[in-house]
Amino acid sequence: MSTQTKSTQTKKKVSKPFSVKKMLILLWGLFLAGIIGIFILFWATSKGWIWEMPDVQALENPDIYVSSEIYSSDGVLLDRFETEKRIPITYADLPEHFVNALLAREDIRFKSHSGIDARSTMRAITSGGESGGASTITQQLAKQLFTVNRSQNKIQRGLQKLKEWVVAVELEKRYTKEEILTMYLNKFDFVYNANGVELASKVYFNTTTKDLTLEESAMLVAMLKNPVLYNPIRFPDKAKKERNVVINQMVKYNFLTKEEAEAAKAKPIKIDKQEINTISESYSAYYKHELRREIQSYLKELEKETGKKYNLYKDGLKIYVTLDSRMQKIAEEAVAKHLSSIQKTFFAEHKNNSKAPFYGLSEDKRQRIFERSMRNTDTYRHLKNIGKSDEEILAEFNRKRDSVKIFTWDGVKYQKNMSLMDSIKYHKHILQAGMMSMDPRDGTIKAWVGGINWDYFKYDHVKQARRQVGSTFKPFVYVTALNQLNYTPCNTISNDVFQIGNWKPRNANRKYGGSQDLRTAMAFSTNVVTARLIAQTGVEPVIQIAKELGVESNIPKDYTIALGSADLTVYEMVGAMSTFANGGIYIKPELVVKIEDKTGRVIKDYKPVTREVVNEYVAYSMIDLMKGVTDRGTGKWVRTKYGINSEVASKTGTTNDNSDGWFIGITPNLITGVWVGNEDRFAHFASTARGQGAATALPIWAYYMQGVYKNGKAFGVTTEDKFIKPDDIDEKWDCSSLTGFHTYGSMGGTFDYDYTNAVEYQDPIQSANSNASSETEDIDFNQ
Template sequence: MAKKTVAKKKPAKDNAQDFSKYVRRFWMLFAGGVFAFFFMFLLASWGALGEMPDHTILENPKTFLATEIISSDGKTLGKFYLDDNRTPVDYEELPKQLVDALVATEDIRHYDHSGIDFRGTMRAIVKMGRGGGASTISQQLAKQLFTKQVSSNKIQRVFQKVREWVIAIRLERQYTKEEIIAMYFNIYDFGNNADGIRSASRIYFGKEPKDLELKESAMLVGMFKNSSLYNPRPHRNPEGVKNRRNVVLAQMNKYEYISEQLKDSLQKTELDLNYSPESHREGTATYFRAYLDKFMKDWIKKNPKPDGSTYNLYNDGLKIYTTIDSRMQEYAEDAVARHMPRLQAEFDNQNTPDRNKTAPFLDLEPQEIKDLMNASMKRSERWRVLRAQGKSEKEIVASFEKPVQMSIFAWKDGQPSEIDTVMKPIDSMRYYKSFLQPGMMSMDPQTGHVKAWVGGMNYRHFQYDHVKQGKRQVGSTFKPFVYATAIDQLHLSPCDTIPRQQITIEAEKYGNPEPWTAKNSDGRYDGFLTLKSALGNSVNTATARLMDKVGPEPVVDMAKNLGITSEIPAVPAISLGTPDISVYEMVAAYATFANKGVYNKPVMVTRVEDKNGTILYQFTPETKDVLSAEVAYTTVNLMQGVVESGSGSRLRDSWRANQTLYKEIITGYPYELTNPIAGKTGTTQNQSDGWFMGMVPNLVTGVWVGAEDRAAHFKHISYGQGASMALPIWGMYMKSCYADEELGISKDNFEKPANLSIEVDCAKWKGNGDEGTNPADELDGVLDF
């Protein structure tokens, strides 16, 4: 029988020693872990785990700030930026519900920790991240400002997380809790060029952050999770954005920021976006902003920073304070948008293939059209780019004949739209030449401040500015310069009479190459008429007689003194408006008449500030005396006749003539403008350019309408005159301005100078009679006709 062996029991003392060994190891490991943890923090603070911001950088984190363009009424017209469309706001400008939504969703213990939420961190570790992340707002800000997203390498990710913790703690020491919240809202990229909360609220809802509603605030906070995934734009992820917004509302209810009833009601609502993209080719005052871009670049070249470096228009956060009034700019753009599609529809109707085989051109032979298109090709951006690439002329011309996919501009139901199509570039050029274009500028004559600037219909497709860049024949709008010269030299009255008969100015006089004869558009050459009636009805022969009396040189000098810088030949034909002049020049010149003979150079920028509010530029007015107040007032009185009984009379409610004929294009009628208005219509010889210059005591506005090429024009003057092409825009614009009483647009009479020696009240004039049957000697020898 085998002998049994019995295991001996270890003494209790030995068991205790073995257990204590494990305890010692545990505490050694724990202490080592704590040491490693803090040592990693120490390494991170030394920059061993990656570059760390120093104290100076923490005080001034480097962020790119867009330059902001501010209207005279304090609205943002647009911004200049390359990558970052960011304009910071202070904490005080953030609505309470926006801050509450952020704290409830991203960091409920924001006001209790010092940069790291250890409680949340332990929860995330225990649940392996399934219970949500543990990044505080301070950590997320640190990540946005100073760290970059690394690859999926877990060790690198740990190192980055430690760096974020260290930076978060430093941020907490450097800034208040409120400042950290504001910085986080300002730094985040909400997509679609919406960098920072201010751009986001403007782009997605068309309002400033302080005006955001609760559900709008919740949507924007929801985008912090992933602005690319939760993109609210149509055809992106609107349903996902709505769901994420509802999560934010639920979080706000969970932490008792809002009631459950309010949460439930808001979760049922739609996003109600007001998507207003902010790009250089879209938004308000696009043509003015393009002008401003060049103005600022020229200014920057001449004005370095104090340290000698150059200002960056797109990154330095400059503020440009302009004279543009956002309300008046809106009314101007609206008037153009209402009138142009109707005018274009009539133009297109007259240029259908069965009516005009050479559409949109009139009176051109095939070779002339070919030459015109060839010249346009060589001026095009496509030609310039291909030439810079070293392409031969033959290759470039061939490229214009190759169909390509493109988006083209079109009017659809009276609204601008785009059509995706395949077209030869040469055909698209001809297509675009069929569009009529507007140019419009409005200015306060007493200060020179430009209040509205519309350089075209659609900057995305038509980038040529017809306010300052474009110059076109001004037609009869030049005539007041002739009349003003004659009044100045000969002391004429609006009530003086003048023969209507035809006049020919001989070749020898004024160095003419050949005799020049002025003709009246209505074919009438009988009898006499007052100067007021002559200008009001734009009688060419009367203007030519005044030109013959005073001579071209004094008229050119008058125009130059009125601010016209374009070339004006000293020949009699200029009396009928043959020179090419810009809307910008014409408005400033007419403003001199309204400003009692004092010329004010147009002002667009009042001051420029840096991001800290330091003034870098402040404008200095440029003025000069051009006319006596008496001559200026008399000229204005003459132009009042244009609206009272001449070609501008349809601005009055009493106008009814040919209403049926023009109903397709006369937009906004009746205008019901019964207050004193001075103005002048202008129409060029072949109906290619239509003008209207109109003024009241504190606002002068000029409008031009025409096609890119003069060969594209209306066939008949009924539609191709300034009163049909340009005047409706002026009428609608002024009607809107008067409806907005806060603008303070004057309805008063033009101020009469004291001791006026020129009689302007024709009822008191001895001739007495607008059509002037009086003989020439009624002028008492002032003029020898």
């Protein structure tokens, strides 16, 4: 045996075995090191050193509760600015069987742990996740609020889980168990736009959370595991099986007896699917669109001035608007009542029209309009983004489908055997409307109906859309004449044929000769009289006074503006005309009363923008002229057909081919403007009797005012209200010396039509020295 071998054996003999004591010390050391390591890791995570953590403010104001709220002038919560559409509920709204199902399925020890269930966590770790997950309801809420995107990397996922633990513990410190459970259900996305349990109850069962049955509650709880895989609409068999698992869990934890469970499991899943648009307010979206734009602009200015930054969707602002919820509802109902009626007439008129819904277009131009609309759709943009050619996209739009959703006044309908292009053609038939009502005394807007349904037609016809205004522009010409030339309603103007350059406007009844006083000319919307007035005043003074009256849109420098060829908004027209009822003082229409931050501090207060445009005599003279429209002229249906006998000054308006119908109605304490037309100007009624402003827009105003007057004292608007008349105005008018020969008796009834130069989608204004004419059919208003 070698010396080296002996040495090795000797060493083996003298080595001592590893003692049990050392083993225990090592194990305890490792355990304590692990505990300390976890504590340090947990602490470092809470400080945001390992992973960005939400700050205390975010934890105390989770997104679900920090949406900005919109309150009407009568104290009603109208809507919210929120990142997601949802209707939050309180714990009191939850049925007991829903809470029991949730605890049995998701977190039976929810009421006893502090955000982390140690027993479930150890079970999940030792089984490698095979025996189920360990996330508590609080952890799931933390994940929903602050760790939405689940990482596929195991290390990253581990850190996310650690973050969830930290956030869960912090949430438990700040909220009660009931608040946490309610937040979780309010936040959960049940798909199909069902954000939160209240919308889920509506979308899937057409009910409310508090009215959910045991079976419905179990179904929604089952969806919490996977709202797509266990969706009762997409996968009813899997959904029912998972629902029954939830019911079995309720038996396991003694929330149900076996008999109750078997009875519940035997029941089928009855789905009553509701579209999300049946829940949202389609009308309110129009004023909300404008309100958001105004507030965002103001908040940017505030940030520049003070450095304070506000988020409209996350800072819990309270926005108090001028709208009256009751008047808004009356306005919406007035629009729906009239448009739903004349829409049937419009469809009937175009039933046998091969170019429907257009007149005077080539087939090529008609198809180009449809294809332009196609390119404005989300479907087109999606197909374009994935590389489809225009030919492929057009073929896809022309493909017949089993079911296509369309708008009707009877509610959403699904049309069989219809293509997307057919849907575009169908919706081109739909009549649109814009309506705004305001108090001329302080500029507060009381009602705003920008369209008929935001889900289908996302274009506001109050402040966004500019349409030809027709004869509603004539008051701008008249007020310029009164203000500049010192005319009164008694002045007479020749009604003979008139021409300036190559522009030769014509009267609707083709009757000329003699003279008319301004009252008669305004009442019957006589075109040659208005044309002579603008020739006397000049075009630029008319434009200037329109600008002073609040018109910001471009008005071309052309004589034809006198008859309404300019494109203006309902918002501008209502604001301008309100000046006449306000003694000549223009006041800018306003939607916002004030804005408060979440602490109640006012960050914006309403300060009216005002300016004097004309004196009180000129203002009342315009009221006097426009009262004639209502009492004996083109707006007399206000009296004869709708029975409104209060003081009303008004103006009707219609543009070439009946593309636009207008009515502006002024009462001492309320002014309301209405526009009606189609999305495309080529789509219109063929007959002026059907398409003029008195037939399309005036009835909406009348229905609205009938509703307002029924509860007028509450709105500060009654049939006894009178316009303020200056004491000595009769002397200033001195009509006895100014009233000349006029031909009221030969006017041939009442009529209203406008002669503008609308040509397709081009600028309707042409030079007075061009060959443009302003002619329409000779239609009697009374037919």
